[in-house]
Amino acid sequence: MDQIQDFSFTFYFLVVSAFLIISCSKTGTEVAWEVNLPRTGSQSSIRTSDLNNDGVLDIVMGAGENEFIHSKQGILAFDGQTGAILWQQEAKDQVFGSATFYDVNDDGIEDVFIGGRSCLFHALDGGTGKVLWQYDPDQFVDDAILGYARFNFYNSVIVPDQNNDGYLDVLVQNGGNSKIGPGIKEGRFPGVLMLFDSRTGSVLAADTMPDGMESYMSPLYFTQKGSDEQMILFGSGGETFSGNLYLSKLSDLLDKNLSVAMIIAQEEGHGFIAPPVLADINDDGFLDIVAISHASNVSAIDGRDHKLLWKQSIPETECSNSFAVGHFTGDGTPDFFTFVSKGTWPNNTGSLQVLLDGSDGQIIYQNALGCTGFSSPVAYDLNRDGRDEAIVSINVFNCSEGFSGDIGDIENKLMAIDFASGSEYIIEQRHGFKNIFTTPWIGDLDGDGYLDMIHCQYYHNTPYITAFMGMQIKRIRTHIKMLGEANWGAYMGSNTNGIYWSDN
Numbered sequence: 001m002d003q004i005q006d007f008s009f010t011f012y013f014l015v016v017s018a019f020l021i022i023s024c025s026k027t028g029t030e031v032a033w034e035v036n037l038p039r040t041g042s043q044s045s046i047r048t049s050d051l052n053n054d055g056v057l058d059i060v061m062g063a064g065e066n067e068f069i070h071s072k073q074g075i076l077a078f079d080g081q082t083g084a085i086l087w088q089q090e091a092k093d094q095v096f097g098s099a100t101f102y103d104v105n106d107d108g109i110e111d112v113f114i115g116g117r118s119c120l121f122h123a124l125d126g127g128t129g130k131v132l133w134q135y136d137p138d139q140f141v142d143d144a145i146l147g148y149a150r151f152n153f154y155n156s157v158i159v160p161d162q163n164n165d166g167y168l169d170v171l172v173q174n175g176g177n178s179k180i181g182p183g184i185k186e187g188r189f190p191g192v193l194m195l196f197d198s199r200t201g202s203v204l205a206a207d208t209m210p211d212g213m214e215s216y217m218s219p220l221y222f223t224q225k226g227s228d229e230q231m232i233l234f235g236s237g238g239e240t241f242s243g244n245l246y247l248s249k250l251s252d253l254l255d256k257n258l259s260v261a262m263i264i265a266q267e268e269g270h271g272f273i274a275p276p277v278l279a280d281i282n283d284d285g286f287l288d289i290v291a292i293s294h295a296s297n298v299s300a301i302d303g304r305d306h307k308l309l310w311k312q313s314i315p316e317t318e319c320s321n322s323f324a325v326g327h328f329t330g331d332g333t334p335d336f337f338t339f340v341s342k343g344t345w346p347n348n349t350g351s352l353q354v355l356l357d358g359s360d361g362q363i364i365y366q367n368a369l370g371c372t373g374f375s376s377p378v379a380y381d382l383n384r385d386g387r388d389e390a391i392v393s394i395n396v397f398n399c400s401e402g403f404s405g406d407i408g409d410i411e412n413k414l415m416a417i418d419f420a421s422g423s424e425y426i427i428e429q430r431h432g433f434k435n436i437f438t439t440p441w442i443g444d445l446d447g448d449g450y451l452d453m454i455h456c457q458y459y460h461n462t463p464y465i466t467a468f469m470g471m472q473i474k475r476i477r478t479h480i481k482m483l484g485e486a487n488w489g490a491y492m493g494s495n496t497n498g499i500y501w502s503d504n
Contacts, residue, residue, distance in 0.1 A: 032452075033083030034474040039065055040073045041468020043096035045375070045439035045491035046454050048080065049110045051126045056080040056446045059454055059473070061438070062095030062114055066467055067178065069093070075114055075122065077129060078473065080445045087129030093118035096437070098491055100156045102168055104199045105132065113170050113198070115153025121172065123201060133201030145206050145256070149174040149192040155218035155275070157497055159250060160230060163197060163204055170196040171250075173234060175215035182346060183240045191215025193234055193253060207258040209236040213243050218275045220498045221250065224286050224303060233278075233289065234261075237271015239318070239345040245272045245291050245299075247306065264301050270294035274322040274376075275492055279334040279500040281358040282309060287499065290358075292319050296340045300361060310361035314340050314354055324488045325500040326379035326388030328365075328419045333358040334500055337365075337379065337390045337417075341372040347402035348372040353392065355419060365419050370394035371407075376439045379488040380451065382416055382480055388488075390417045391427070391442060393435045393455070397465075410434050410460045414453070414476075428476060433457040436466060439491035444482055451480040 044062030051058040059078040064071040074091020078084070095116035103110050107127060115121040121135040135153075140146035156172035163169070175191030190208035193215075197204055209215055217235035224231075230250040237243015248261035265272070276291035286303035293299075296314040301307070317340035328335040335358040341348035351372050355365035373395050379388040397410040413429040438456040445452040452475060459470040485494065492498045 029476065029478045032475040032477040034472055035078065035083045035085075036470065036472050037073065038470045039468070040071065041065070041458050041471050042456060043094060043437035044114075045098040045437075046441035046456070047099040047101065047490065047496060048441060048443070048445070048454075049101045049126065050080075051077055051086055051109055052079065053109065054081060057443075058086060059441070060099040060112055060114075061456075062091075062097055062099070062116055063471075064091055064094035064116070064468075067094055067117065074116075075112070075124065075129065080475070083473070083475065089122070089124055089129045089131065091116065091120055091122075093120055095120060097153060097155050098496070100158060100170065100496065101126065102158050102170075102198060104167060113156050115156065115172060117152050117178065119150045119153065119174070121153040123198070135196075135201060145192060145208055146203065148189045148208060149194060149206065151189070152176045152178070152216070154216065155492065157219060157221045158198075159195070159221045162195065162250070162254060165197070165199065167197075167199050169204060170198050171219050171221055171232065172196065173215050173217060173219050175209075176238070177214070185241070188214050188241070191236060193219060193258065195253060205254045205256065207253055207256045209234075210246065210259045210261055211236055211244055213237050213241060213271065215243075216271070216273045218492070220275060220278065222278055222287060222497070222499060226285075233276055235272030235276075235291075237267060237294070238273065239270065239294055239320075241271060242266075242268050243271025243293075245276065245293075247289070262306065264289065264306055265291055265293065265299045267293040267295050267297060270318070273320045274338075275498050277323045277325050277336070277493070277498050277500060278303070279325050279358070281333055283333070290323065290336055292323070292338065294318055294320060298336075298356060298361065300358075312356055312361040312363065314352065314363075317342055317352060318345055318348065320374050322376045322492060322498075324377035324379040324390055325493065326390070326488055327386075328355055328379070328388050328390070329357055330387045330420070331357075331359060337377055339373065339377070339392070342399075343402065349402055350399040351394075353390075353417065355390075365417075365422070367417075367424070369415070369424065370396045370413070371399040373435065374437050375435055376491050378440055378442050378486070378490060380442055380486045381483070382451075383418065384483065385420055387420050389419070391415070391440060391453070392417065393438070393440055395434050395436065397434075406463060407465055412457050414440065414455050427453070428455065430457050432460055433472070434460045434465065442489040443486045443494060445475065449482055451478045451482050451486075452476065453478065
């Protein structure tokens, strides 16, 4: 294992604002640990599970060096108590997916399912990091469907046992071709939705996108309350190509018949990249679907009859960021907060932060903090006023050059947005660092009743905004007494399935 240096908070700068000072038995907000990794970076978001049975959640994330480069640190597991690396696993390319957890070897520790570039999808032993199985596209080069599954794997989701072996199974999307430039049609192939046997890695079912388009969207699985009908959401299209958002039964995938899937949203010239979210916004007991296309058109779809509840557009912007769901307005209906990017990919020139009222889709907060980034927000009621705040990672640099020019100096800020007062507060900031992709994690890591934050930042010592030359991961221990679980404390929610239930 490569030596990892822990510089014990070197160059650390933490801002403790009056906003975070709450009367409680614990005082002070501090960095519990900080780990520095040379060369390695990440486009993955943080997921947590107790991997060493010490009662403290540990951290798993995909990593790597730059695109198409083999890395000894492709997947990393950190001890939540100390920050020490528990294990690392090599990867042939960047592992940008986020981990999905499920114990398949019956040792009492959740195992890890994670994917990334160059058709990489691994199942790893959660305790040791050893490979349990991995997908091999060379077995299927002549298959009419799986022959297309040779590109990127996105975030997976656990679904009920479909082959009656007593173990849950794994649903994941494969698609995209990063070697093809924006707007070029030649060389793009249909995305493939795939269902894996979680224990063996056997492909139980697969089918291409009904419209024959590429796909970059992580699928969602859900059932409505009171129903045993297993439903899936998946999407097609990209930054510069049209796509659809589909609703289907899981059984349709098993029958290799996604052509019967219902189109519930469409977009011309753009597709659906960010995973949608599920929340009951009309108080009828059904999960409704709220999705944002890459063209920044937001659709809220009734979960019972699939009719449009409301629609909102954010002109002259694009979106690859998912929502944070929370009670931001205080009216009892879940609301939706996200980032959108000004301009056109790959020359986006800034960022807007937008809050949509869940009851009618109206934009009730908008700001232009920093520049384009693809990490998503999380949410929690930090100041106990009955309304959630959004926690966001913001990059400040010369936005006018887009992603391809000289951006000059850069600074990354971890911030909280208080929608009740319309104020923004800095939690932590670092000059010379960036965070383009990684969503922070918030929750109670060690079960002491106080909020923890896990935040990643990446050295910016290269002319390319998306290139990696080292990273820092840190645990911020706060003095904020938690009044309940964080419903939206990670990418795609604390349960990592895109579902928000207000009574959780």
